[in-house]
Amino acid sequence: MSTDDLEIFFVAPPGLEPHLADEARAAGFATPVVSPGGVTTRGNWSEVWRANLTLRGATRVLVRLGEFRAFHMAQLDKRARKFPWGNVLRADVPIRVEAVCKRSKIYHHKGAAQRVERAISETLGAPISKDAPLVIKVRIDDNLVTISLDSSGESLHKRGHKTATGKAPMRENLAALFLRAAGYDGGEPILDPMCGSGTFLIEAAEMSVGLLPGRSRGFAFEKLASFDAELFGALKLSNTPAFSEDVRFFGSDRNAGAIANSQKNAESAGVAGICQFTEASISDIVRPDTDPGLIIVNPPYGARIGNKKLLFALYGTMGKVFQDRFKGWRVAIITSDGGLAKATGLPFQQPGPPVDHGGTKVKLYQTAPLP
CATH class of the missing domain: 3.40.50.150 (Vaccinia Virus protein VP39)
Structure with missing residues (x-):
């Protein structure tokens, strides 16, 4: 897993993906590509931080960590144990796993999530918690297991400074x-x-x-092994309104x-x-x-x-x-x-x-x- 060339996915409200791509392009993200439900780009971890901090239109920022084939639960378990979780996750930070299965021999999404959770907890030592702010997303489509991480935590529409809302507020x-x-x-x-x-x-x-x-909120990526608080602080300070x-x-x-x-x-x-x-x-x-x-x-x-x-x-x-x-x-x-x-x-x-x-x-x- 190259940390200098990550696949990064900005989740968008469906129907507005092209406008998020325009925003990402204007903000200097590399060749944003529109797909259903969001926009894909590539970059290193600092680009993941920058996207969370600066993109107004994104709902959340997902990072693709890797993929492998698995045709049954035992194979999923074995390959999940060989995955380099320690490159990204910390042993002292709770995590949870969400899984989706489509057109695959592994069709039980809860069972798949539990296998990956157990693999992480037994190889890395990270605790599993259903309320964990760090979420690993597992997608099994046509027997291809794609592992992604939600780097945002709470939805990005929560800016952190809105105190009063009325009925049916616009996000x-x-x-x-x-x-x-x-x-x-x-x-x-x-x-x-x-x-x-x-x-x-x-x-x-x-x-x-x-x-x-x-500017007024925290993010899930601050709990990752790849996080550098000093560099992120400098990124925040580089913006002058x-x-x-x-x-x-x-x-x-x-x-x-x-x-x-x-x-x-x-x-x-x-x-x-x-x-x-x-x-x-x-x-x-x-x-x-x-x-x-x-x-x-x-x-x-x-x-x-x-x-x-x-x-x-x-x-x-x-x-x-x-x-x-x-x-x-x-x-x-x-x-x-x-x-x-x-x-x-x-x-x-x-x-x-x-x-x-x-x-x-x-x-x-x-x-x-x-x-």
Whole structure:
């Protein structure tokens, strides 16, 4: 197993893989390749650390450690015992193994996971725990056993500084990829007129000033034998955010609790100085005194709301307000219902692919600058 040329897989929300690949390319990761469910690149362990620390769109970062063939449990056991676990794992750190079996003679995934766990514990001495933060992922497909490691631990959308959320919050990595899909590059004003807990605005503000998404949290890779705390500390310090004085991120919501949550979250993330949150209904929003930018909004779309007629009226009002007051601004709306998007009367381009958001398939509808 070469530690200078690891295969690294960035897990993405399905449907948004190309946008994660764009982010990885812009961040200088080697030749990112899109595949279902994520993006593959190659690099050494410091690239694994850098991906966890800097990629906004990734759900987690997996590292392929190696592979071998196994046609039955005894062979799996024997080959797992010969695997160089000590190159990566520490004998004093608990681990757990998750297995998936497809089209293979070994078809019992729980039994396969237990065999690999026993092999690690008896050859390396590492304790096995069902709550262990370090997870080895075993995939047995067509009798080929692929061993990977989840280097992230908790899902990367958990940035470590969000304290207050409302109902059905947008995950941070999903918000970051939708912003990228809508053409946001960190340089323009953003308005979210139904801002909830402020996720879109805080992600956009952090992107604009260069705050690293993983700066406030820990990662599973810090428990590995391959981890170098000094080098990782230097990687963190090499990033210098560039704050501006201009307020360019505007959030409103008719719910006072949502505004309080947004303000609290922006303060916790360190971007409250460039964000402005106002209690207002959609019909009362005011165009900010800035250059035109991007309106991005995740309105209610009926999955949990009974009266669809009220929603059609809401979307109609929203579309009229944007067309009357926001000439020159682009609009991006995330919704599960094409009929509701149409009810805005906005000149939407072809919508993006369906993306899972909390069990509902949503699409991104966006316009060119409004005439």
